[in-house]
Amino acid sequence: MLNKEENELMSISMIELEKVLLEATMRLDIEMFKEFYIYTEDYKQSKRLFLLKDMAIAFNKFIEQGDTSLKPNLGICNRCNKGCYGHILVGNNSKNYMNLLFENDVDKIIGVAECADLKTANKIEGLNKRIYLHEYNEPGSPNNVPF
Numbered sequence: 001m002l003n004k005e006e007n008e009l010m011s012i013s014m015i016e017l018e019k020v021l022l023e024a025t026m027r028l029d030i031e032m033f034k035e036f037y038i039y040t041e042d043y044k045q046s047k048r049l050f051l052l053k054d055m056a057i058a059f060n061k062f063i064e065q066g067d068t069s070l071k072p073n074l075g076i077c078n079r080c081n082k083g084c085y086g087h088i089l090v091g092n093n094s095k096n097y098m099n100l101l102f103e104n105d106v107d108k109i110i111g112v113a114e115c116a117d118l119k120t121a122n123k124i125e126g127l128n129k130r131i132y133l134h135e136y137n138e139p140g141s142p143n144n145v146p147f
């Protein structure tokens with residue numbers, strides 16, 4: 001049984017972890033992302049180790065188009081994790097975008113996931129091309145598996 005103080009420490013670290021993973025994504029900094037992703041449940045259980053590889057590829061797609069940072073827009077998932085909060089991250093130069101969710105469970109981050117249908121409160125103007133985190137989510141890709 002955890003005492004109250006330990007519980008509070010864990011919930012603080014969960015919030016910090018989400019913040020720092022989002023920050024790494026905004027900076028397109030894969031080394032920083034890796035450094036903190038290892039604290040997620042996904043990584044600990046080796047369920048989605050491929051996420052780091054796909055994240056590096058996605059970051060590079062933004063960087064190749066001249067982006068140096070991504071701007072987050074808070075949204076709510078309308079489909080895959082209905083009601084869950086996520087971010088539409090928009091490249092500062094290309095205006096290409098990526099939809100990400102941080103899957104929380106009380107006091108820990110389970111994982112980072114691509115969202116099929118993220119809705120923001122206000123429409124984001126001037127969006128360009130969607131960057132898919134996973135090739136299997138990209139319509140028209142040979143490995144596409146519909147969400």
Ligand SMILES: [Zn+2]
Nearest residue numbers: 077080081115
């Ligand atoms: Zn979703």
